[in-house]
Amino acid sequence: MRELIRCAWRELGRRKRRAAATTAGFALAALILFSVGNLLCFSRQTMSDILYNVGTHIIVSVPATGSEMTSAASGPWPIDSLNEAFYSEPNVVTQLLPRALASELAGLPAVLCATPLMLYRVKDSEKGFLFSIAGFDPKDKIALDNNLCSEKDIIAGTFIRSGDRGVAVVTDAFSITTGITVGSSVKISGISFPVIGIIKPGINPGKADVFLCLDDAVSVINPRLRQPMGDRVNSFLVEVKHGRQMEEAVSQIRGRIPDCLVNTFFCSVSAIRVLGMNEGAVWILLAIVLVGVTLYAMSSQWSSIVERRRDIGILKAIGWSDSEVVWQLGLESVIQSLLGGSIGCGLGFFFLAIFPVPAWISNSFSWNGELAGIVFLVGIVVSLFCGVVAGAVPAFYSARQTPAESIRSK
Amino acid sequence: MGKNERTARVILEARGVRKTFPSRSGGEIVALENVDLSIPEGLTTLISGRSGAGKSTLLALLAGLDHPTSGSITFDGNALEKLDNSELARLRREKLGLVFQNFQLLPSWTAAENVEAVLMHSGIDRPARMARVEKILAELGLSGRFDNLPGELSVGQQQRVALARTLVNDPILILADEPTGSVDPQTAQEVIELLMERVRERGTTLLVATHGTFPETLADRQFKLAEGKIDSLCKES
Numbered sequence: 101m102r103e104l105i106r107c108a109w110r111e112l113g114r115r116k117r118r119a120a121a122t123t124a125g126f127a128l129a130a131l132i133l134f135s136v137g138n139l140l141c142f143s144r145q146t147m148s149d150i151l152y153n154v155g156t157h158i159i160v161s162v163p164a165t166g167s168e169m170t171s172a173a174s175g176p177w178p179i180d181s182l183n184e185a186f187y188s189e190p191n192v193v194t195q196l197l198p199r200a201l202a203s204e205l206a207g208l209p210a211v212l213c214a215t216p217l218m219l220y221r222v223k224d225s226e227k228g229f230l231f232s233i234a235g236f237d238p239k240d241k242i243a244l245d246n247n248l249c250s251e252k253d254i255i256a257g258t259f260i261r262s263g264d265r266g267v268a269v270v271t272d273a274f275s276i277t278t279g280i281t282v283g284s285s286v287k288i289s290g291i292s293f294p295v296i297g298i299i300k301p302g303i304n305p306g307k308a309d310v311f312l313c314l315d316d317a318v319s320v321i322n323p324r325l326r327q328p329m330g331d332r333v334n335s336f337l338v339e340v341k342h343g344r345q346m347e348e349a350v351s352q353i354r355g356r357i358p359d360c361l362v363n364t365f366f367c368s369v370s371a372i373r374v375l376g377m378n379e380g381a382v383w384i385l386l387a388i389v390l391v392g393v394t395l396y397a398m399s400s401q402w403s404s405i406v407e408r409r410r411d412i413g414i415l416k417a418i419g420w421s422d423s424e425v426v427w428q429l430g431l432e433s434v435i436q437s438l439l440g441g442s443i444g445c446g447l448g449f450f451f452l453a454i455f456p457v458p459a460w461i462s463n464s465f466s467w468n469g470e471l472a473g474i475v476f477l478v479g480i481v482v483s484l485f486c487g488v489v490a491g492a493v494p495a496f497y498s499a500r501q502t503p504a505e506s507i508r509s510k
Numbered sequence: 511m512g513k514n515e516r517t518a519r520v521i522l523e524a525r526g527v528r529k530t531f532p533s534r535s536g537g538e539i540v541a542l543e544n545v546d547l548s549i550p551e552g553l554t555t556l557i558s559g560r561s562g563a564g565k566s567t568l569l570a571l572l573a574g575l576d577h578p579t580s581g582s583i584t585f586d587g588n589a590l591e592k593l594d595n596s597e598l599a600r601l602r603r604e605k606l607g608l609v610f611q612n613f614q615l616l617p618s619w620t621a622a623e624n625v626e627a628v629l630m631h632s633g634i635d636r637p638a639r640m641a642r643v644e645k646i647l648a649e650l651g652l653s654g655r656f657d658n659l660p661g662e663l664s665v666g667q668q669q670r671v672a673l674a675r676t677l678v679n680d681p682i683l684i685l686a687d688e689p690t691g692s693v694d695p696q697t698a699q700e701v702i703e704l705l706m707e708r709v710r711e712r713g714t715t716l717l718v719a720t721h722g723t724f725p726e727t728l729a730d731r732q733f734k735l736a737e738g739k740i741d742s743l744c745k746e747s
Contacts, residue, residue: 103630114618411616417575418628418675419603421596504576507614 104424108431115404119436122400126440126487127447129393130479134448136386137478143382156343157247159217159305159363160205160353161188161335162195176329183223183230184324186334188363190307194219196332197357204356205338210349212341215240216333217248218317219308222288222324231274233288234308235317238262240337247337248306249299257282257297265313268293272300274309286310289320305363306337390486397490401433405494412498413506422499429495430488437487441480449476521683521715522549522572527581529567529738541567542738545581549683554709554716554728559735565719566611568735569687572717573608574598586682603632607681607714609705611688613672615660621647621671622656628679646674650704666697673701677708684709686718698723 112119164186176196178184185193205214218235236244239262244250249269251259260269268286275281275298285292293312301307312320314333322328340349350362405412412425420428498506527545530538542564549555559565570576572583574590583590586605590598602608615624625643634642647656650670660668669689676684689705690698706728709716718724726732734741 103636107630110623111618410614411618414610414614414616415627416599417573417602417608417610417614419599419606419679420627420631421599423596424599424631502576504570507575507610 101427104427104431105435108428108435111428112432112435118400118404119432122397122433123436123440123443125393125396125400126437126483127444128440129389129486130441130444130483131447132389132444133386133482134445134476134479136382136389138448138452140382140386156212156340156346157305157364158338158340158349158353159188159247159335160214160338160357161192161219161361161363162197162357162359163188163361164193164195176325176327176332178324179326180223180324183221185221187219187221187232188335188361192361194334194361196329196334197336199331199333201357202336205336205353208349208352208356210341210345210352212339213240213243214336214338215243216314217306217335217337218314218321218333219306219335220317220321222321226287231278231309232307233317233320234306234311235314235321235333236311236337237314238264243337243339245339246302247304247339248308249301249304249311253299253301254297255300257295259297259299260311260313264296265316266293267296267313268316269297269299269311270295271309272298289323291320306335390482394486394490397433397437397486398493401429401490402494404432405429405498409498409501409506413501413503413508416503417507426492426495426499429498430491433487433491433495434484437483437490438480440487441483444483445476445479448479519551520548521551521586522717523547523584524568524572525582525584527568527571527578527583529564529571529576530579540738542571542578545735545738545740547572547733547740549715549717550731551682551715552713553730554706554718556724556726556729556732557717557719557735558726558732559719559721559741561721563721563735564738565721565735566687567738569685569717569719573606573685574602603628603679605682607676607679607684609672609676609684609686609689612692613660613668615668615671615675617660620657620659621652621663621667621674624660624671625675625678628675632679642678643674646678647671650674665693666700669693669697669701670704673704673708680712681714683715683717686716686724688720688723689718690723691721702728 178186186196188194199216202214202216205211215237218233220233220235221230222233223230234248236248238244238260241250245252249259253259254269255272257269260267270278270280270286275295278286280286280295282295282298285294287293288310293310293316299311318329338349338353340346346364350364353362354360412429416422416425524545524547527542527547528540529542530540533539545568547568557565557568567576571578572585574583574585574593577591585601588597588601590601593601616627619627622640622643625647626639629639629642632639644656647653650673652667652670652674655663655667655671660671663671669692673689676686684705686705690701693701702725705716708714718729
């Protein structure tokens, strides 16, 4: 093998221009591969970021049946059942479920985390208008973030922190219609809650007008029920591990709570489709580049073999076997592809060092252009693969000819 | 050992060899027709004939460089048609020396590399290989020309490099196709002397195809080939 490598290297040295051109082709391919590979990394990361923001949030509840609501003379049902209700969507009245279910949901394979949530529609006893209350646990930030509200939604004042009690946050719409601002208070069931912040929540599955700590919400809702609700809530906020696992997560949740209502925008489905198209385009581009470079290298190697057809015939005539000829020609291609792949990937790193990722990209997405060594390795391995393919076809063709045929050729 | 004893064994034999090539018109060109030939060990045999008589085709078949359309060829007890390409290559590498028309040196390889190429895959380590290469080149008067490309050598020197390549593996049979066809008479004389000297020294069997440039007096046996057929045995010692 050492002899063949030495011979292949020597042969490349004898055909410097052709070898340089072929190596440059591989280098260009590796550079493109490197760039496209990074683009793919970037695409994957941004996709993950986008999916996190649009498509991994669910509210789980169980709708109450009509008979439960009308026949319940007792139980944790609103006294004013015409106006007040536990709800998950504006017109869906829900049952109460044990709070402990949150940890069971959090344990499902496709679920990242889950937190209990209370959503209750209230009639203002003084002015008679309806509004809604959300009771949540402020420490479960991830589950709350894009499902209900979080600190990022604050437009005035501050958000409720873990451990806060007796305070409220209201939406900007509620603030406008009621005239309640930061510093004033909202009165529910005779209890006044100072408003510490106003939020402008995005399009989240969970909606309410007034936000309280879960225990505060329980304390204002219980007096409005026929019986106290106990350690129960009417819904759960669930964060799925990844947008791609949305349907899997929904299926797992339905497996645990068969009658449940899963409220999500399923933005992830369209997002995955659109982003998948984007990634698909990158893969197609990559495939075109690789096929192009392989054909170029094959053409170059082919020309080299055609030029040397007589030489190959002579070598076979003096005792070189077909396999030795194939190895020799294949090694030439391998050397060129390895060299070209290393140069291309090296140049990729060099350019990335000179032209770092713009701040707007690294600020917008959690990707700063840092590359894993695997990209370099993949670039070289793919380049090598193309080299083997490009070298093997002409080499086998050449080996198939008899020495006499090769020597006779001009 | 006398000549008659040495000729007892047939080292190369062709039986009913036919070779055709496809023609452009879709038919076939018959290059060789029913060739029977026996080459005894240790003798010099001449196959003479005009250009196009089929001499080069016959030598290519005898060397296993091409396959006959029909018939069989046996070299040193091996039926060539039963050997695969790698076995044929091994046979050529170990037992056969070829002198080509127009030398057929590799133009981008130095004189030493051209000769070394024969031994490259013979399992001999490089220092030993190079020692053999340098020795044979020196014997043929090419001491200072190891690193010259063929293009940098005279025609006579090129032919000597080709001869060194033929002899370096110490073959038992040398097939020479017009060995002096491309050189001037003086160089031809030198090449013939060098070749015959080595052949006599080592008792090597030599088969020469020529259209008249190789002296008939040096041959022990002579066949005439005409229009692809062995026309006659002109001489037998």
